[in-house]
Amino acid sequence: MASSLAIDGLEAGYGTVRVLNGLSLTVGAGETVALLGTNGNGKSTLMKCIMGLAVPMAGSIRAEIDGVTHELAGARTEDIVSLGIALVPEGRRLFPRLSVEENLTLGAYRPAARAGLRRGLEYCFEAFPRLAERRRQLAGSMSGGEQQMLALGRALMSEPRILLVDEPSVGLAPLLVKRTIEKIRELKESRNLTVLMAEQNFVQALSIADRGYVIVHGEIAFTGNSAAELNDNELIRKFYMGL
Amino acid sequence: MPISASFRRAIPAASCSPAVVDKRSRGKRAWKGKPNGMDPLLELLLNAVVAGLLLGAFYAAVAVGIAIAFGMLDIPNLAHPAFVVMGAFAVWLLNDAFGLDPILAGILCLPPFFLLGVLLYQAYYACFESRGDNALQGLAFFFGILFVTEVVLILVIGADYRTVAAPYIGPNWRIGGIDLPLRMLVPALVSLLMIGGLHLLLTRSFIGRAILAVSQDPLALQLMGASPVRTKRLAFGLSIATAAIAGALLIIIQPVEPSIGREFIGRAFAVVVLGGMGSFVGMLMAAMVLGVTESLVATLFSPSWAPAIAFGFLLPTLAIRAGGLMGRKL
């Protein structure tokens, strides 16, 4: 059974600065949804709210996992991770002075994932042969592309049902961006995930997304029910691509 | 009184003011020792090296708690040596009142010391860490704890030197011309056992890996489903618990009085920094280097020079290898 996410009227910010202004979106079971938006529009803030790293001032975040609905707003990060929700954070946030294997192993920290540690490692090393070659290398000394693979692998180690990915393309060469995005599609398919991916790289994001949202100033400015709809959209041309 | 000067006395003086024993007298005894074909100077040096290794193993037992707090958790626990002395007195009380073996007494002290560490971290977290300004204030906090602990010990136990009794205090093994005083050998083995156990815990368990990761990126650790505060609380509890064992080893090795911990502050921090901040293998190596240097200097020159020369040796090493001997460098 796949899992889904429904966000309704979400308001959040930092101190007195409001960043999300009543944002609503849904990610259906088994979907890959792209969250498109330029710098500073609140993509990462939304991701932090879902993971309990930022506390919403209003609104709800509901996750349905295996037929049970959970309210995430106000829940602790550990409990949210325990439900089977994982985030590949902006900037990857690896443990630089731990080895590749230690980083992956920490990914399986949540109690339900610990038993599957060996299986998870095998899966990651098969999906990312590069990580297998470098299993003893310190994460901080890996290339940007390798680090992104490791960050993805580490998130998968928790055996998530819902995977959130925040700007996987940042800092990668065009060819690597394509490969990373393609990898996310592959993983999503083989692990039966529900994916919400924040991206600025419009073309690449839409190559794997079923649907997408455009976020402007903390609100959904446009909902595209297909990649084609987003491609043709006036707003995207104006706000997003600067055309 | 530097410990390196006192540890060679075959029987520690009972609670009297310990006079510094000149190691050269010990050296002369070796010269007159039963002839066994070994060059006397070589024998003297070998003895000094072995004594230094045993001493280094003990230094490592004191330093391991600092390696956890300072090297892995970024908690500047200057007061650690005071907790070691507190452990020594707790062991003395149990040994004196019930005749408990000092090492067993140290093990019995583990739970209360763990709890003490947990409470201390809770206070440190509430006052400093959660507010974000923890560098200098934290240092002052632990400096205060150091003095308070000392004063409390003096008020409760008095300023006298205390000793414990155990079957391994006194006997001396002599293997091929090398002296192995059991009151140095037993603590060294216990220290290695404790450090080995902690190393396994840190590298093989989930909570251990979380402890290694927590200061590198607490937010990322949260995303793994671990609580950074709970992880640090547990790790700091462990760090203080090691002081109970180190205290037991200290009072086996030499008589203890409340302010004796100050002698170890510099040594223990140097060992941790030289070892590469949080690397147990590096810390052990650094402790051995310090122990052997001190022992050689004490044997060949004078015990009172030992700490200065040992540090004189440590500083250039640090200058050459800024990351320490075995730190995880990028």
Ligand SMILES: Nc1ncnc2c1ncn2[C@@H]1O[C@H](COP(=O)(O)OP(=O)(O)OP(=O)(O)O)[C@@H](O)[C@H]1O
């Ligand atoms: N920790 C913080 N404290 C204060 N303000 C913050 C903080 N993090 C983000 N902001 C502000 O919130 C707004 C939205 O930031 P957010 O990181 O969510 O944007 P984003 O869409 O992810 O942008 P980018 O594409 O650059 O990552 C920005 O104006 C930013 O300055």
Ligand SMILES: [Mg+2]
């Ligand atoms: Mg962002």
